[in-house]
Amino acid sequence: MNLTRDEARTRADLLTVHSYDITLDLTRGERVFRSTTVVSFDARQGASTFIDAVTDTVHRIELNGVTLDPAEVADGARIQLPVLAASNVLVVEADMLYMNTGEGLHRFVDPVDGEVYLYTQFEVPDSRRVFTVFEQPDLKATFRFSVTAPSYWDVISNTATPEPVTAVSDADSGAASTWSFEPTPVMSSYVTALIAGPYQSVRSELTSSDGRTIPLGVFARKSLMQYLDAENIFALTRQGFAFYEEQFGTPYPFAKYDQLFVPEFNAGAMENAGAVTFVETYVFRSRVPDATVERRAITILHELAHMWFGDLVTMRWWNDLWLNESFAEFMSTLAAAKATEFEQAWTTFAILEKGWAYRQDQLPSTHPIVATINDLEDVQVNFDGITYAKGASVLKQLVAWVGEEEFMRGVRQYFAKHSWKNTELVDLLSELEAASGRDLKAWSSLWLETAGVNTLRPEFTTDGDGTITSFAILQSAIEAFPTIRPHRLAVGFYDHDDDGALVRVHRLELDVDGERTEVPDLVGHRQPALVLLNDDDLAYAKIRLDPASLRTSVRHVRDFRDSLPRTLVLASAWDAARDGETPARDYVELVLQNVGAESDSSVVLVLLRQLASTLAFYVTPEDRDAMGAAAADSLLDLAVAAEAGSDAQLQFTRAFSTHARTAPQLDTVAALLSGERVLEGLTVDQDLRWELLTSLVVGGRAGEQEIDAELARDSTATGELAAAAARAAVPTPEAKEAAWAALVDSADLPNAAQRSMIGGFTRVHDRSLLEPFVARYFASIQDVWTTRTHEIAQQIIVGLYPSLLTTQDTLDRTDAFLAALGEDSPSLRRLVLESRDGVVRALNAQAVDR
Known part of the structure; x- marks a missing residue:
């Protein structure tokens, strides 16, 4: 099951793959489907290799008209191909397994109406679970799918859905039809897709920059269509199309663009060419924080960026996975900030994405952005904060260093030169060098090929009247990762205006390099209330405040007029608490005193998560319960004080229910659930009901009877997952034992149910x-x-x-x-x-x- 990089290189040297003709029969029951693949490829004559196929039963293997014995050449994961000709045709007919793990062809039954829904998820190595394939990104080919399924289903793939032809109809199995798709453009197997079932859709279209009409579709299960806000999704899609086509200088490369919300998805989304799949929780059946709406928008833009960076131009091997993910992460934030209503997207990026990157980069497993990927197991654990968030942060730093227009000029030339091909890092860097005139070899070595995060601190002196007489920026690195890097950053000076707001009164942008960088341009300025290194968040580095600025931040962080500097100061405080430089209880106090004044929903969301982590892990065990209870009281006060119907009111209420543990607090949770207590403007909808009920379960105030009653009220897939989490959260040894048996001793749970039960199992007082x-x-x-x-x-x-x-x-x-x-x-x-x-x-x- 594990493919090494050396094996992939050897196979790529031997082969040129032209086409796959794939026939799938989805009418053979609940366990397996029939997959017949015809592969046309050239090879070095006389050579031998293998092709990937994760099978249940192999019925037929035919290579260039010669039948091979499956018992001799197939082992359930690979099929050996001996003595190849210069031009080859391989036919493999096999039964393959439906999955309930979110990998391969995932099968889901909707508890609302009993309907079956299927979708594929192939990244990294799982197209081989659906058809026979040379499973590596640099062996691109065209793919033609022919699919037999129940006639009332919709079947979606990378190319436009054709009119089906009725194949069979009988009283037992019902009518079945066959959909014969046109071949795809040349692409890697991991971005092919098949989605099938009685999905419903909303349709629209747009005009691309080259004048083509691009059909658009948004899909979901029948039982979720009433919640699907398709027009919002179409609006974001149109904004993203226009922005990317202009920035990339390349029209959208595919013929249509479908976006499908599918059940039990493992990730946020997947960039299948022209048929993007999204996690179904992005269909909002209850009110969610505005931060979640923004996260969906960023995800929509992220996957759209992949149509160019990843699908049109694809990495040669998985060590350049970051080229796909970091680029899409950077571009989606840039597009959100410049082309949509989410103008403060860089604030979210600073606290959410960079926070993820800094955490990952301080783990013992940290690695360079350009990671060593020896095999498939390596890449599967490398979908992490380095590959996504640090890479995107470093790209933001690169844009600041070379200039945005120069950066985009290089990107446009990159697409012009490498469309439909595979590339390596050097291919992109060479175009950026040509466009910017900068030598990026040293930059790449320091930023992309080394691990670890630097820390920057200001050091300055003043005279008697507060005038700065010297100013330097100190850079440090830990012993394990001692690289000192160049940074392009800004220094911001902040003072109080006449209204008491903290506003920027001076900004200096400069290059920082080495352990000490003198900044003579700041000499002669009066010391402000707060000095902020990395103002505007251009650099990737941990930031520390000088003592006077730290005092100002503690007392006045809520007074920042703009959200980004406020967020950078809060991020610095959080990082210091995690690093054990400052007491965790100080960070708890900082959050609780200031989160009520925060206007950015994403910042509130992250601060509340960090508050929960601090209380769970970083405060002393003997004070944990008392501090958690006090925090819950403060969160309830914040919810009561928040504007009726506001985003903050919802977030504070949810956080209160998570931390509630004393008898009076649980009484309040029960009263909110029953309706005996009402917060003006707060709707206790179904998802909030589950949160309140689970809080009571964890507190020992509700159990199986109440969970069953709530599930009867909400007999949906979402309700079943919430009930599974609540049952695993029952605070008894018997309930924990039952959850453990289901999770570890048995292998029957679907991926989503397992994820929910783990969350409930570990939720304890x-x-x-x-x-x-x-x-x-x-x-x-x-x-x-x-x-x-x-x-x-x-x-x-x-x-x-x-x-x-x-x-x-x-x-x-x-x-x-x-x-x-x-x-x-x-x-x-x-x-x-x-x-x-x-x-x-x-x-x-x-x-x-x-």
Whole structure:
């Protein structure tokens, strides 16, 4: 199942793949479907290789008219191809398995109406679960799909859906039809797609920059269509199309653009060419924070950017995965800020994306942006904060360094030269060098090929009347990753205006390099109330404040007129608390005193998450319960004080229910759920009902009877997931044992149900409920890793690690497991090491908080 980079290189040297003709029969029952693949390819005459096919049963293999014995050449994952001709035709007919893991061809049954919905998810190595394929990104080809399915279904792929032809009709199985799609353009197998079932859709169209009419579609399950705000999605799509076509100088490369919201999806979305799939929670059946609406917009723009960067031009091998993801992450934020209503998208980027990058870059598993990817296991754990968020942050830094117009000029030439091909990092850098006149080899070496994050601090002196007499920027790195990098950044001076607001009174943009950079241009200025390094968030670095600026930030962070500098100051405070430089309780106080005045929904969302993490991990254990209860009281006060019907009111109410633990607090949760207490403007809709009920379950105030009653009220897929989480959260040894058995001892749970149950299992007030499972965790995870699919195994290994038990015993057990594991499974080792680091960080922060 694991393909190495060396194997892929060898195979690419041997082969040129022309086309796949794929016939799928989806009418053969609930377990398997029939897949027949005809592959046309050239090869070095006389050579031998293999093709990928994850099969249940192989019925026929025919190579150049010669039948091969499946028992001799097929092992369920690969088919050996001996003695190839210069031109070859391979035919493979097999039964393949439907999946419930969100990989391959995922099968879901809607509990509302019993209808079956299918969709594919192929990145990284799972197109081989649906058809026979040379599964690597640099062996591009055309793909023609022919699909037989129930006649009343809709069938969607990368090319326009054709008129179906009725294939069979009988009383037992009902009518079935066949959809024969036109061949795709040349593409990698991982961005092909098939979505099938009684999906419903809303249609529209737009005109591309080259005058073509591009059909648009937005799809969802029948039971969700009433919640689908298709016009908002179309509006964002049109804005993104216009922005990208202008910036890239290349018309949209495909014939249509469908966006499909599918059930039990593992990620936010997937950039299948012309048929993007999205997680179904982006169809909002209840009110969500404005931050979630913005996140959906960024995701829509991210996937649209992939149509050019990833689908039209594709990395040669997975070590350049960052080229796909970082570029799409940067461009989606740029498009949101410049072309949509989300003008403050860079504020969200600063606190959400960069926060993710900084966390990932301080783990023991951190790696260069251009990572070493030896095999498929390596890449599957590399969809991380380095590949996405750090890479996008560094691209933002590069744009500041070379200039935005020069950057885009290089990108336009890159697309003109490499459309429909595979590339490596050097191909992009050479075009950016030509466009900007900058030599990027040293920049690439320092930024893309080394790991770790630098820290920047101001150092200055003043005379008796507060005039700055010297100013320098100090840069440091940790011993393990000692690289000192060049930065293009801005220094902002902030003072109070006549209304008391903190406003920028001076800005200087400069290049910073080395451990100490003198800034003579700031000498002679009066010391402001606050000095902010990396103003406008151009650089990728951790920022510390001087003592006077830190005092100002604690007292006046809410007084910033603009959201971005306020967010940068808060991010610095959070980072210092995580690093154990400042007491965690100080950060709790900072959030609770200032979050009520925050106007940016995404910042509120992240601050509340960070508050929860601080209370769960970083405050001292002996104070944890009391501080958590006090925080819940403060959050309830904030909810009551918030404007009726506001986003803040909703977020504070949800956060209060999460932290509620005392009898009076749980009484309030129960009253909100029953309607005995009403917050003006707050609608307790179905999803909020589940949150309130789960809070009562965790607090021991509700149980199976109440969960069953709520599920009867909400007998939907979302309701089933919420009920699964609530049952796993029941605070009894028996409930935890039942959840553990379903998660670890059995392998039957679908991906979404497993994810929900893990969330419920680990949601406890009394952490001793989790202690009996620590030894069982370490005894089980190696078997989980080897017997489950990657997505399922990673959920269990990360989700069930005893992170809440921040003790030396947890570290000792982890170290014993890692010592026994050795180096045999580096990807499993990485996941456990990352979790271990969280406990080490928590213990360090707790020591400072005492």
